[in-house]
Amino acid sequence: MRTSRPARIGQYTALLAYLVFLAFPFLWLLSTAFKPPRELGSLHPTWIPKDPTLNNFRQAFEEQPLLHAALNSLLAALGAAVIAVLIATPMAYVVARRRTRLAKAVTGWVVVSQAFPFVLLIIPLFLVLKNLGLINSVPGLVLVYVVWALPFALWMLAGYVRAVPPELEEAAAVDGAGRVRTLVSVTAPLLAPGIVATALFAFITAWNEFFFALVLLKTPEKQTLPVVLTHFIGAEGVADLGPLAAAAFLATLPSLVVFALIQRRITGGMLTGAVKS
Amino acid sequence: MRTRLLALVLLLLLAGCSSGSTRDDGRITLRFQSLAWQEESVEANRHLVNEWNAAHPDVRVEYVRGTWDSVHDQLLTAFEGGEAPDIIHDASDDLADFAYGGYLADLTGLLPARLKSAIPQRSWETTTFGDGIYGVPFLQEPRVLIANATWLRKSGVRIPTPDKPWSWAEFRRITERLSGRGTYGVAWPLKEPVSATLNLSLSAGGQLFHRGPDGKVTVRFGAADQTVPRTIHDQANTDRSASPTTLGSGGSDTLPGFFGGRYAMVPLGFSYRQQIVQQAPKGFDWQVLPAPAGAAGLTQGVSPQTLSIAEDCPHKKEAAAFLDFLLRPQNMVRLALGDWMLPTGTQALEDPALRTTRHGWATGTALAAHLRPAPAQTVRGYPEWKDKVATPALQEYYSGAIGLGELRERLEEDGNLVLARYQR
Helix, strand or coil: CCHHHHHHHHHHHHHHHHHHHHHHHHHHHHHHHCCCCCCCCCHHHHCCCCCCHHHHHHHHHHCCCCCHHHHHHHHHHHHHHHHHHHHHHHHHHHHHHHCCCHHHHHHHHHHCCCCCHHHHHHHHHHHHHCCCCCCCCHHHHHHHHHHHHHHHHHHHHHHHHHHHHHHHHHHHHHHHCCCHHHHHHHHHHHHHHHHHHHHHHHHHHHHCCCCCHHCCCCHHHHHHHHHHHHHHEEEHHCEHHHHHHHHHHHHHHHHHHHHHHHHHHHHHCCCCCCCCC | CCHHHHHHHHHHHHHHHHHCCCCCCCCCEEEECCCCCCCHHHHHHHHHHHHHHHHHHCEEEEEEEECCCCCCHHHHHHHHHHCCCCEEEEEEHHHHHHHHHCCCCCCCCCCCHHHHHHHCCHHHHHHEEEEEECCCEEEEECEEEEEHHHHHHCCCCCCCCCCCCHCCCHHHHHHHHCCCCCCCEEECCCCCCHHHHHHHHHCCCCCCCCCCCCCCEECCCCHHHHHHHHHHHHHHHHHCCCCCHHCCCCCCHHHHHHCEEEEEEEEHHHHHHHHHHHCCCCCCCEEEECCEECCCCEEEEEEEEEEEEECCCCCCHHHHHHHEEEEEEEHHHHHHHCCCEEEEHHHHHHHHCCCCCHHHHHHHHHHHHEEEEECCCCCCHHHHHHHHHHHHHHHHHHHHHCHHHHHHHHHCCCCCCCHHHHHC
């Protein structure tokens, strides 16, 4: 189906406007990161700093152990993403393929569990982790993030599993493949975009998480990036805006890099041509 | 490739496993969680901790930076899990639950006489719950008017001093006189209107919370309580001398308009001067004025920053000794200068560095004797009353959506229902 030229121009304009809207906070953060304090207090702020400075970055690095905190965040986020996906994938397959009452109940519980507020969970969780000797440790934080990400990951992956036509697995079975072979050679590759998307979700959630990290990590050398970023904020929300913007800008980069690296895998359309229509 | 990637992840995870446990060498180690956040303030804290450690090899203090954001939830979890820091930095209005919950040590018998006598009784009242003292109040800040000095000078209005402050009525007249097309005499940043209103209302004799002989607290919004809210409401809605757009803003949000010549004055906490020094355009002339006074003079409520000791701390005596060191007059001055706040200690307040007219220090210091515990300090159920009743009611009143009658009705009737639940 061909669209007319005016319609195409309209579509592109809308898309461009949407992209600008999405990019606005990031670009503003970037602009703020390079502004000296006097420009931050200007009534007529400009996009391009009039007197750009790297002082905010220098101050941010001097005042806070940003690189160490970034490494802690990376460990926690990567660990959470990998483990959540490893656990959620087989569970999602069972939930999606076996339409039993138990599977429905599990799905229902998963949805309900997302409604629990953090504060309700944190004290029992803290006590459990303390007994396990996992307070103030990145593995303890990974464990929490896995538990936190698992329900949504399961729910998300179950949707991807349902999108894989069962006929493909049946065809593989007819061709003589066993269940494991079918899962590994037929289903798993088709689930790849879903697995990548789910891992990305778990990674970003863990990367940005603040409250659990604040409560569970005691010593400065264990703290993650979101916790360290709040050190630029004082009582009643007063902020050291320049260094905060500089540090926050750096903190968004890994997420962007991860997105850039794997976005093709998410939108790759792995199912294209799998079934004749 | 995949195997290598997995191995790398596992390696990274194992690297994270290495624990940062302290050495078991017989030394006492105290964990001090500080909420200091400004560069100079963190520096001052670190130096003092290092000085202590150098002089006390057997009692090492470990400096840990906390964050004001979510500090209550973080501490509550740490207390419940038996993992609280030994020495705790917080604000006095956050201590009641922890003190009544048995999480904080009663400092009555732990603090040396020197420290007790160095801080006035009215400050100790902010950390006294029942019969015990659960924190040392050490830094506080009054609310002041930061004014565009050039604008004020040109307008010819009388410049107030701590000895001769403006009355609330005079303040209203002056802000009206200073206003013009697109410009306002004042910009009230009232994103969180409750504490600002209650603390300033003390100047007019407002109490709002009244404790009966049975110890129960009720809300009564009397004539004295109405002076400040009425002034703000009339400035914003009748005189148009207060910017209506800043009523929902935080303090920092008003600064660009202040620097840009849109507002003549901004009521802010004393510590905001640091941001003003950093951000004000070159040549911008500003000054610190006392907040207006009412029937009770310059009195206003504050919730000082405090230092407490956890009940679970096994070395309370050593922790108290550290507090005594940290809060020696000259050290209190260093902390105050770092945070751009006022020390509570009377001797510290005499330090010339805090008496200079530069950056308005002298005006702030002159207000110190008028600071009292915030009215809501020990009222149980105050946070819920504030969030559910007072904040929306005051916001609606200041925006002109409701009148004084409805404001009183909501503060009193809805408010007393909330407080009653906490006092059964």
